[in-house]
Amino acid sequence: MHDRPPVSKVYYRPIEAAIRWAGLLKQKIEILRLISSPRHLPTTLNFPGWAELRLCTERIYDAIFNGELPYGCNGITQNDKALWDSPDLTIRHLDLKRWMRDHYPEERPAFLFSRRERIAHPVITLETGQAMLVERQALKAELAQCRRRLQTLQEQHHVLSKQVEVIPACNECSITDRAESTYQHIIGSMLDLMLGQSPAGTPYSCFRTQEAIVSALIAHHDGIMGITERTLNGKFAQARRRMRSLTP
Incomplete structure (x- = not known):
């Protein structure tokens, strides 16, 4: 029987962070068994939530490549492009949380944000706010x-x-x-x-x-x-x- 992986860690490999972001932590072992490269996932795979996992992975690597997300080796921050394809490439928990708050404010995955943070700081995007305003005006007219x-x-x-x-x-x-x-x-x-x-x-x-x-x-x-x-x-x-x- 395999030990259950911890939800939150001090640092993560990109595929580990993507698995948690997509809510597939319970399937981590099976996912790692199905892929040959953590960076280049198959386009399609008969696995629940695969499309979301692939999107989360691409977003993380895209942030690394464009200098938005600090990375390193085994938890030590470095700026070495040679690490991009290394299995030892890691992202610190704090850096990942800060990046997600800045670039994906509507996302509040449980492995990065506490329950209090998810409840006390609900995020309404500009698009959502505009849609709510339009709906409110329509309801006022009907009333x-x-x-x-x-x-x-x-x-x-x-x-x-x-x-x-x-x-x-x-x-x-x-x-x-x-x-x-x-x-x-x-x-x-x-x-x-x-x-x-x-x-x-x-x-x-x-x-x-x-x-x-x-x-x-x-x-x-x-x-x-x-x-x-x-x-x-x-x-x-x-x-x-x-x-x-x-x-x-």
Whole structure:
């Protein structure tokens, strides 16, 4: 049984650092067995995470070749190009951490950064920040549109409430099919809005179910004609069916 390699070390060979960066430390022995040159990895290999491992390796060597990442021999920093193909080529932990923080700030592999560092210093790249800003502006526009729609519905409801007050409460009074459809559209729209939420997930009202709306209406307007559980549930059901029939 092989001893498990340490996650963090004082210095690493490039392939060791790349394996840790790609999150393949448990497969280290198998990976080393499959490759003939730590610097020149096969382009393709039927191995999970191989493409990422190859990319991490190329990034490290690219930094060494371009003078961005100090290197040396067996942990001793040197500037000797003859070491580039040597199996003794190494990179110090501190140098690798500093290089990754400068050139790949969105990367925080566990072998270089502690859990506290990964949590306390989340990194948002410029591209991510711009995308978040665009999304925020879009959500603000949608919210403003929803608020305007809510205000319109509330005004319509107010007008209808006034009209209801002046309609004689008698059996001879009737409304046309067009008017009935209009009322159902308004009631259905208000129900959908009161039970809905904004694009950001914020509920438009405190009501979560139709039953809660019915209970509140009865509690505040008990005794008024039509404000009964049976009537309200019936009218609400008709209005919601009407709205569903209009949905393409």
